[in-house]
Amino acid sequence: MSQASLAKPPRSAEKSAAATVLSMLWRDKLAFVSVIVLLFVFLCALLGPALLGDLATDQNLRGRNSPPFDLSRGWAFVLGGDALGRPMLARLIYAARSTMLVAAGAVIASLIVGALFGLVAGYMGKTVSQVIMRLADVIMSFPSLLIAVVVLYVLGPSILNMILVLAITRIPIYLRTTRAEVLEVRERMFVQAAIVMGASHWRIIGRHILPQVAPTLITIATLDFAFVMLAESSLSFLGIGIQPPDVTWGLMVSQGRPYLGNAWWLAFWPGLCIVITTLALNLLSNWMRVALDPAQRWRLEARSTTDE
Amino acid sequence: MKPLLVGALLASTSVTSALAQTGTDITVVLSEELDLVEPCMATRSNIGRVIMQNISETLTELDVRGDAGLMPRLAESWEDKGNGTWQFKLRQGVTFSDGSAFDAGDVKHSFDRVFSEAITCESKRYFADTKLTFDVVDDTTINVKAEPAQPILPLLMSLVTIVPSETPMEFVRDPIGTGPYVMTEWTAGQQIVLDRRDGYWGAQPAVTKATYVFRSEPAVRAGMVAAGEADIAPQITAEAADNPATDFAYPNSETVYLRLENLDAPTSDIRIRKALNAAIDREAFIGTLLPAGTELAVAMVPPTTLGWNPNLKPPAFDPELAKQLIAEAKADGVDTSLPIEIIARTENFPNVTEVAEALTQMLTDVGFNASLRMVEVAEHEQFYSKPYPEFEGTRLVVAQHDNSRGDPVFSMFFKYASDGTQSGVADPALDEMIAKASAATGDERAALWSETFAYVHDTIVADVLLFHMVGLSRVSERLDFTPTIATNAQLQLSEINFK
């Protein structure tokens, strides 16, 4: 490990990709912790609901708002109980799934659609590009609240529809970024080189342009993940977001807000979950900015740990 | 750019500060802004709280503090002339805030406005099937003829505010009334100011000036009174009401219930309806999700209403009974596995979401295939009013109904008659009972309503009646004021005194 990858590194290139990524992560301790946090959240989202069973949903009106750090009601109540007497900890784990589902769904959907249109807008002629950009403008100026109400009213409140609402509002971000990057990348010499070799449009887009654009998009997506979580909670606050029995952290904060004065833990823990996850995503995206760029990657590649 | 900003700041500072209330001026913090300050819309509670009896007055007034029943206001007396005609003797020496004198012509004009095609006045709905003809006898006497005869016409008169006959047939922005206050300022989005006026016919109230401001967050409203920025916060939540010295609970005339469709499977079976009633642990909500003081409902109207039946008992919480009833129904071929969707509206009342979640859980616990759907107000209306959308199972609509008018007639037809807009029942016997009670007067009327309530509650178990709600108001300690059941719909400044 201490072998520096100096000037011309015939370093054990056989090292598996996973190991390389791990060691690069280890170099940035904050990103490392972030990944652990996110993995944990992801595991909660994946397995939590199945493991918890009814623990997260069983109500107890007469034992509501029990204070945190009291183990007399079992480990699940270590973070207190909510307004319906359900254990906060179990609720948080249970809510992780839909929170992640909404955020990831919205981000992935908007990323795919936005990037696709952005590629087309950036690569195709001026007319197509103009039409797409104007459409993006329209979406940008379309108030997300109205989209939310339209979708909610016409399609009903569900996680899928919430994903739809949030995805629509985020499309322009990816579209604009992709287009701007494509406009720049397509003028680069290696794209010209590919044309000289006879590469088709799809090949140029897929092999030469997309890989250059992807890291930027992924970095933005990571940040956007955080943004979407906050946007979702804002919609919940306004009463046009996720509705029970579905539950997300954002909804929990919103529902806990009347209790801030006398049962702070109802809104505090889910808020903390959002802050921590958002923070982790931000730090991870900073790391990715470097790690996904081959020219900068060396900064994170293994080197003597005694180096400062 | 700078002058603009500085200007904006200066402008905002020039607005009277709401801080540090002193003397006899008060500030009231309401939950939502008023769209209109239109007298004929005063029956809408958020408008009524500002206008009703403060700016505009009515001919009659229902006593909610004592048991005086219907009291004179702008009408000094009234009598049934028979044949559906009532004669009202009007108070003399009353002037509007614009200086003009009040007479019978104003009363006629006020009603003409209500029934006008040019504006959509709320109070019109109370006269849905009644045709009124006005006959101005002299300046202080007016005959009102109702077809068909309307036994509670004097009570209905407490719902229509009187405006001067010059008032145009469109929504006004500067309401003129006979009340003790006059609106002196309306800054959209910010505040409405009422000033006490000279020349009011009655006793001068203690409050000289009332400023109404609007904050949607209950914690903020409660906090404003605590911080001295406001004197009355009529609607706060139980969570925010943590100071017994300032926070009052009072029945607010709202009744929460689950509307069942008696024609839909599986709720068409009375055993299922009984099971639903038995499955709900009503007591568990009180003092937890709902404020202490909330009462269990046995009728659509609060106990202060005419004909309320004290003999009815709320169904006991008995999950075993519920399960047994379901099993019986199932044995008789009722498909008890059909989905039951509980429809509740966000922000219908404080903690509505939690209440709906708990209800769902309770129904699920006894074996119903229940699920919850929270909807927003426009969508709720679709489920609540006819025609109801199709559904494979049945929908239970969580609804809140307000009747502070003292008579069940304002509720029973809509909620229980076959043609009622929000009715889940189609029972000819019940239709007849409602019609009979509506037409009756006096003690007979009370008895008939009583009977009807019993029929609905015990005989056909038409719905799942849940709670008579309480409202919570925070009142500054410097005021001598106790909120009442009417505080929901009106807030008479003349009832407020200073300690």
Added chain:
Amino acid sequence: MNDALLEVRNLSVDFHTARGTVHAVKQISWSVGRGETLAILGESGSGKSVSASAVMNLLDMPPAHIVEGEILFGGQDLLKVSYEEHRALNGKRIAMIFQDPLSHFNPVYSVGWQIIETMTAHGRPADQARARALELIARVGIPDPEAALHKYPHQFSGGQRQRLMIAMALMLKPDILIADEPTTALDVTIQAEVLALLKELQRETGMGLVLITHDLGVVAEIADRVVVMSKGEIVEQGTPREVYHAAKHPYTRQLIGAAHGKGEINILDIASPVLLEVKSLCKTYGAFTALNDVSLTLHRGQSLAVVGESGSGKSTLARAILRLEGVDSGQAVWKGRDLIGMTARDVLGMRREIQMVFQDPTQSLNPRMSVYQIISEGWDIHGLMPDRTARQAKVAELLEQVGLAPEHARRYPHQFSGGQRQRIAIARALALEPELIICDEAVSALDVSIQAQVIALLDGLRQRLGISFLFIAHDLGVVRDFADTVLVMKAGQIVESGPTGQIFSASQHPYTQKLLAANLDPDPDVQAQRRLRASDG
């Protein structure tokens, strides 16, 4: 050496980077006196600029770390003075100009503002600074100085910008001017003018000039003394003549050997068949004429050079032949078929036969593809070599052919040096076994010694594989050792063409002659003679 104005003694500088410590310069010493010109000669990575940056306190510390040494100026050690004292010297007593004046001017302020700031930053009144600026702008040969004052850097040409940069440096009549590659990005004729200007100004002011360069020609033209640097060390020093004629260190000798213009001149084999015939190509961009009736003939196995300064239309010609750009009129007949009118489908076939090597290999290689992917991409496109093992073998073979190792196939472009990258680009071009390779300034971005290697490689390929080359360059010297025929372009037109030997020895057109004259010879004696002749004529 006692009259040295500025003296660097035993300076060692380390850079602490994530990859470990790099010794940027090791115990180097040099000095420069009044009126003297010292050249610091070296290739990229030799550390030639480090000592100058240390003099100006421009090293970022960290990562830089001055290990030892001293820099003596006006009786004090510049490494020991305070930041504020050092700042007071910068621009006033010691000034510096840089390569690439476009990026070294602040793009958002007017040129006048920036020139005047040199004086106001040192407390001189603004009106005085303005007068001085006008005087100097006129002196460096910018027309209409009053107007120039208010213009922005991007509104000038490259040569003008460098002149303005010089004016800015000379505002306070510094004792020392450090010029870091001042002419590298400029056309040869402009380079000659700028060097002449520097020399004149030096004569006028008597300042000491430290000139950092990679170009032996520049050294030969201007330097009184030269230090040669390699890998952070001074390997040779003396007068340019001493160094050129009696180099002791192998590196210096290699450097001198790499200078072009020494080898045999290639002769065109007229017997070989015609491969490409360009007829009357015309192309305009708005009012600008990029190609004006350009015609040329290229034979199989020929290496045809197109030489011209920036804006001459030489790159447009290459791009037009490759169908990367349309033309207004004309033909380009490739093996009997007109490339210009070809359908998209036919173009694909043509793409295999004509390949291109671009100027900057850093940009022409996709940074996210491995060398293997880069080289084999052409096969994917044209559906060739489906067999994986055969492919791997062929990639390895190609890498060896261009002087790289087969195991390099797994790496990514950023892991290579500039010369290595250009070899990868050549391997990529070779992979499709083309008949013609168009090299667009393929060696301009490379160090001299690397240039020589790459040119030797191309020449070898031409001889062994019989590939034809269309070689586009701005520098006549570069093409002498490689091309058999030279076309000289100016303003979209071919002004002269002929066999290489003829162009170099008996050029007809004055522009060609001017180019040749401006092309600096690495031999100080040759340059001295030329100067003599120029001053006579």
Added chain:
Amino acid sequence: MTKLIGQRAVASLLSLLVLMVLVFFLSRLTGDPAVLFLPIDATEEMKEQFRVLHGLDRPLLEQFNQYVLDLLQFDFGDSLRKARPALDLVLEAYAWTLPLALLTMTFVITAAIILGSLAAFKVGGFFDRLVSIVSLVGASAPDFWIAIVAIMVFSLSLGWLPTSGVGSVAHWILPMAVLFIRPFGLIVQVVRSSMLSAQSSAYVKTARAKGVKNLRLIFIHTLRNGMLPVITVIGDQAAAMLNGAVIVETIFGFPGVGKLMIDSILQRDFNVVLAAILVTAVAIFLMNILIDIAYGLLDPRIRQ
């Protein structure tokens, strides 16, 4: 420049048209305003009367034609609920939103530039990390949560500031502070990284070689260049604020356009929604032109 603005205007006008059509028809999918305006017990006749009064009974296309015709005469229609011209309501709300947005953005920009520049000056230092962490954490918390906690702490517990409303200068502090957090967190990061890359630019080297002082180096030479990417982000954030700060306005009872918008959407007050969207779009268009002008002022290369 004028030509650029002209092109932009044409493009924006097209987008505006599409936007108007979309909003007009989509909003009418969301239900009948009559049932929301009238009480639940209202008769069908009353509802019908309401619809007739507001032309909601006519075919959708006819309604749209009428709307466009009115719009051409600068008539945005009346609010269905407030019986007032929709445009008046929107402009009144803007009189609050505009100063709030401008003031907050002024503070955000000032603070972000100063703190971001200073953080970039000593990368990895204590101050740099402090700014990064505080801005990240602040920007990661739901704003309604921050708003309510801020009221509890500063108004109720400490009693320093009024809880809400718009009476005096003090009333503006909390809403502005809450509104400040997120754009600040974002912009300070952009300023920092932009300043970092500007600092390593070649022209900074030239300036140092000229003997330019440090502070002048940061705030005269680097900042103007570093501001170019920042302006884009500032534009986006300002646009978001011109859309109204829904949450902050709702909680603090601030009569801005965000509150007006959410209320109108929830109440299906179509004319107000449309007017608000159109006015906002124009405001954002004007702001984008300001941004373009700012670009031109900062960077002479863009002026041509």
